Amino acid sequence: MMQQILDDIAEQMAIETKRGKVADYIPQLAHVDPSQFGIAVATPDGQVYAAGDASTLFSIQSISKVFTLTIGLNKLGSELWTHVGREPSGDPFNSITILEYEAGRPRNPLINAGAIAVVDAIMMGRQPKTVMTEILQFVRSVSDDDSIGFDHKVAASEMQHRDRNAALAHFMKSFGNLEHEVDEILDIYFHQCSVAMSCEQLARAGLFLVSNGINQATGVKVIKPQQSRRINSLMMMCGHYDGSGEFAYQVGLPGKSGVGGGILTIAPGKGSIAVWSPGLNPVGNSKLGTKALQLLVEKTGWSVFAN
Template sequence: MSETASRIESAVTEIAEEMQARADRGKVADYIPELALVDPAGFGIAVIDNQGGVFAAGDCDTPFSVQSITKVFTLTLALGMVGDRLWRRVGREPSGSAFNSIVQLEHEHGIPRNPFINAGAIAVTDLILSGHEPREALGEILRFVQFLADDQTIKIDKAVAASEQRTGFRNRALANYMKSFGVIENPVDYTLGVYFHHCAIAMSCRQLAMAGRFLAHSGRHPTTGRSVIHMERARRINALMLTCGHYDGSGDFAYRVGLPGKSGVGGGILAIAPGKATIAVWSPGLDAAGNSHLGRIALELLTKRLGWSIFGG
């Protein structure tokens, strides 16, 4: 094992032990009933470096609902389908508001601030749906994630999807408001059905880190060497993850961790060290902004120990 690999392995093992011993674990997302049942004691971490080395510890093979992290993959898929025409429907600016806020939509004529808040991701989902039946669009999203991760066993947690459909009143409000401005083109129930189901995709840290590798490889799938998305668009997705990936906690995450990242209320975070590695962490307890409490702390420790912040040091 190289010296660098040894440093990564030691850091991952030590951080997992530190996180599993901590008492301050945040609060699980209880507004989605199925997520409220998740044990807050879980913690997993997986790092895949750009030489293909895999370093994992804790509950790294426990599947969890990735929730909003799928917005990275739907954004990638949509950009591949329509290119920069996407930006007619959704902006690229940090929101500074909660992930399910409707306030900015009122001021900005139904155009979501960015593709990672719920309204923006619903608009992206609607674009993917256009010209397809909901089942076809959902299948395309799932197959894309399986392809990225080199893993056909990844699936949708139907219990979580059903739970979201029963309780997703704010998302319905967002979608109907955008529909009134023509931002949503398909029937709202169809778009939301696809959205709820792709947010309910379940992955382990190991699988999630695998799926995100193309963003650390300038848009290329490291197994095949083929382009998933153009290098410039991969860079722009990373930029959006840095500025918008943690809702109104994005600035603090950039300040503390210094990596592009995307969180989900299932407790996962996907982080990218461009040219170096992909990292996935999971701890279901959330902070006040809806991001994994211990996940963010673990990533801050990791980037400090390995010097991986994109800002140096």
């Protein structure tokens, strides 16, 4: 049944004419073919269902913030919240506005400023390459796939066009809220965003958030149950930036988007869903990916608000 649902969704997405606009402020992403669409669902028993371009690699971009947040909570526990808040921003992902009002402390870990603060917190005086290795090993572990790697061309492209993110970081550092050198923090941040994964790999990687911090398919306990629930709550409130309320309204599941066109969505107790379509809506979230998730929830009843 699930396979048929995904096949039907992929077929419907293939004939869509309004596909959004690819992110062009990162030049390497501007070259991605917007006609592509993939969807995958991983269930706690280890099954993976997929349709469309679900095996094609793409840059996960801000979806990576879920993984560094998990690393941060494992390392620092509740101390992490001294570095970053837990409130929705209501602003674009790269906005500096609220930082000025709130003394350089980011609203949440899923906007750019917040993710930069999380990277600074998990560095702990270590060199960027060491932290990059830790992040990549974590992603490989939760997805149970050692083939996953960085897209170095994307990372270099982001570093060359880092002015906005550098401004966010320097602003936070001016308030004493970052400990390490800005370019070292950004080097790690851009590499985490450049991680290249397929929908199938990404769906597997989200399984620990489906079952209270445990990947039941592998038996690995990734994070404490309470922390897993809190990550899901942050994804629901903040995972789509200033489009988070609309996503919750339309889809009704915790989710995290990336400007590469991917969305990782969690149906607690049911499955981990990854969709990818490079064209974005005006607030920077995958246009067809969001539409596909609406269809999936309608067909499965997986919304957390369902009776």
